[in-house]
Amino acid sequence: MNIDLHSHSRQSDGVLSPAELAARAHANGVDWWALSDHDETSGLAEAAQAASDLGLGFIPGVEISVTFCEKTVHILGLQIDPGNRDLSAGLAAIRRSRFERAGQMADRLADCGIPNALEGALRHVDNPDLISRVHFARHLLEQEHVKSLQQAFDRYLGDGKRAFVPIQWVSLEQALGWIRAAGGKAVIAHPGRYKYTPQQHDALFQVFKDLGGQGVEVITGAHTPAQSKRYAKLAAAYGFQASRGSDFHAPGVGRVDLGAMPDLPEGLVPVWQDWI
Incomplete structure (x- = not known):
């Protein structure tokens, strides 16, 4: 199946509405799709209805901004309950x-x-x-x-440029706590984007695992083929489930369109195994 568990609508920094995203996913042959706006769940009801109308499988999601080792990391919460009070209050504070x-x-x-x-x-x-x-x-x-x-x-x-303003996001522990409270599964988004030292990189994976994190995005529009291979090996080494998502924001922007990614490498446990 064609499964894409990472995309953004106009409710955060995408350009399409949730319903337009659902239509694009369906037209591109996606079987199961997740909307995962940054720190926001307000588009999920529209997305779920549009997906249902199209016969498209839908996974409610969110992408939470976290500070770890003084850098921004994004954590996907998948199969969440968007009405959970802990999650809603935490996301409101981030906004x-x-x-x-x-x-x-x-x-x-x-x-x-x-x-x-x-x-x-x-x-x-x-x-x-x-x-x-x-x-x-x-x-x-x-x-x-x-x-x-x-x-x-x-x-x-960009980081360190003239108009850049650093921000202290929530902690990894807080984000994973909200995702667990909402019944979801926590996934490290596009790990190849984070400019960490090898020691900081390993610390991110270990602390994430110790806090109950379950998955890592292996196939994503932000990764090169070499990075996908690297994180497939790391997912196996840490015992993480593997996710696949385009990180789609807008037509013609980014490396890939909705659903237009390679399959997960063989031997990995998909993050959606409990849902699909």
């Missing part, structure tokens, strides 16, 4: 931090000669509480301050 950070980024962009960036970024957001660096990047591209989204990060928004 408040996001908006405060956005104001600081706008101030720094103004110092770079780019005024009114917050207002411009908000034009690209359905949910102001979920404003992110991607929305600022879209504004900078729209106003021709940069020639691509990547250049916006390389010049202004």
Whole structure:
């Protein structure tokens, strides 16, 4: 089966509505699909209804922002109950931090000669509480301050750049606690993206396992083939289940479309084995 358990709608930093994402997944031959917006579950009801109407299997998800060893890590919560109070309250606190950070980024962009960036970024957001660096990047591209989204990060928004504002997200322990409370399964998203030393990288996997984390994203649009092989081996070594997700945000953006990834390598236990 074609299973894609990582995608984003306009409820966070994607460009399609949850229903449009469901339609695209169905058209691309996806059999089971998860919506996993950043720190937000408000699109899940629409996504579930659209998937049901299409005969598309649906897994409710969320992608939680975590700080570990002073860097941002994303943890997927899959097969969650979006109405869980612990999860809802925790995500609301993260969203408040996001908006405060956005104001600081706008101030720094103004110092770079780019005024009114917050207002411009908000034009690209359905949910102001979920404003992110991607929305600022879209504004900078729209106003021709940069020639691509990547250049916006390389010049202004990336870690350590002129408009970058660090933020202290929740702890790994908090995020996994919320996911467990919501009946879900915790998965490390796109581990190949995190710029850790080998020791920090191993610490992430070990602490995640010790806290009850169950899965790692092996096949994802953010991984090269070499990285997928590496994390397949690490999943087996740590006893993690393996997940597969495009991390789709928008048509024509990123390496792959919804559902357009290789299969999981043989010998791994899929994270969806209990659900499908």
